[in-house]
Ligand code: HEM
C-alpha cells in the first residue's frame with residue numbers, strides 16, 4: 107500500500123487492521139489497478155506477437171511464394187488465403203473477443219459496437235480468403251478437387267459456426283436485442299461457442315500450414331531448408347498467440363467491471 111492511500115485510512119482502521127468501508131474501497135481500487143496493469147502488459151505482448159506473425163507470413167509470401175495476384179494467376183492468388191485467414195480468423199477475431207477487457211473504461215454500448223464491427227471485419231477478410239482458395243483450385247489449368255481434406259472441412263465448419271455466432275450475437279445483444287433475462291442466460295453459451303470456434307480457427311490454420319509445407323517443399327521437408335524453418339516458426343507463433351489470447355479472454359481476474367456510465371445505455375449491460 108502506498109503512502110497516499112495510507113493517509114486516507116483512519117488511525118482507528120490502521121491500529122485495528124480492520125477492512126472497514128474506506129479501507130476496503132482503497133484495497134479494491136488498488137487491486138483493480140494492479141489487474142489492469144497486468145492485463146495491459148500481457149495484452150501488449152500478445153498483440154505484438156500477433157502483429158509479428160502477420161509480418162512473418164507477409165515476408166514468407168513475398169520472399170518465397172511469388173507475392174499476391176488475383177484471378178490472373180491462380181497459383182499466386184492462393185497466397186491471399188493463408189494471409190487473410192490468419193488476419194481474419196485469428197488476429198481480428200481475437201482482438202474482437204478481447205475488446206471488452208482492453209477498452210474496459212469505455213461505455214458498454216460503445217464496446218458492443220466495436221466488438222461487432224471487428225468481428226464483421228474478420229468475417230469479410232475470411233470470405234475473401236476463401237474465395238481466393240476456391241478460385242485457385244477451380245481456375246487452375248488442371249482444376250484441383252475441392253473440399254476433400256480435413257483442413258478444408260474443419261476450416262469451412264469454423265467459418266459457418268463463426269457466421270451463426272455473429273448473427274445470434276447481433277440479434278441477441280445489439281439489434282433488436284432480447285430481454286435482459288434472456289441475454290443473461292445466453293451469455294455463457296455465447297462465450298463458450300465464441301472461444302471454441304476460435305480454437306477451431308487455430309487448428310484449421312495449423313492443419314492448413316502443415317499441408318502447405320508438405321506439398322510445397324515436396325519431399326525436401328526432412329532436409330530442413332530455410333523455408334521449412336519459417337513454416338515451423340509460423341506454426342509455433344500461431345500456437346503461442348492462440349494460447350495467450352485464450353488465457354486473456356478466460357481469466358476471471360481480467361473481466362471488465364461494470365462502470366456507472368453503463369447504466370445510462372439504453373440496451374442494458376449484458
Ligand atoms: C482459420 C483459418 C483457415 C480456414 C477457415 C481455412 C479454410 C479452408 C477451406 C474451406 C479450404 C477448401 C478450399 C477448397 O476446397 O477449394 C482450404 C483450402 C486450403 N487451405 Fe485453408 N483455411 C485456413 C487457414 C489456412 C492456412 C493458415 C493455410 C496455410 C498455408 C491454409 C492452407 C490451405 C491449403 C493448402 C488449401 C488447399 C488444399 C485443401 O483444400 O485442403 N489454410 N482452406
Ligand code: HEM
Pocket residue numbers: 203204206207218219221222225268269271272273275276277279280296297299300301303355361362375376
Ligand atoms: C462471431 C462473432 C462473435 C464472437 C466470436 C463473440 C465472442 C465473445 C466472447 C469470447 C466474449 C467474452 C468476452 C469477455 O469475457 O471479455 C463475448 C462477449 C460479449 N459479446 Fe460477443 N462475440 C461475437 C459477436 C457478438 C455480437 C455481434 C454481439 C452484439 C453486440 C456480441 C455481444 C457481446 C456482449 C454484449 C458480450 C458481453 C461482454 C461482457 O459482459 O463483458 N457478440 N463475445
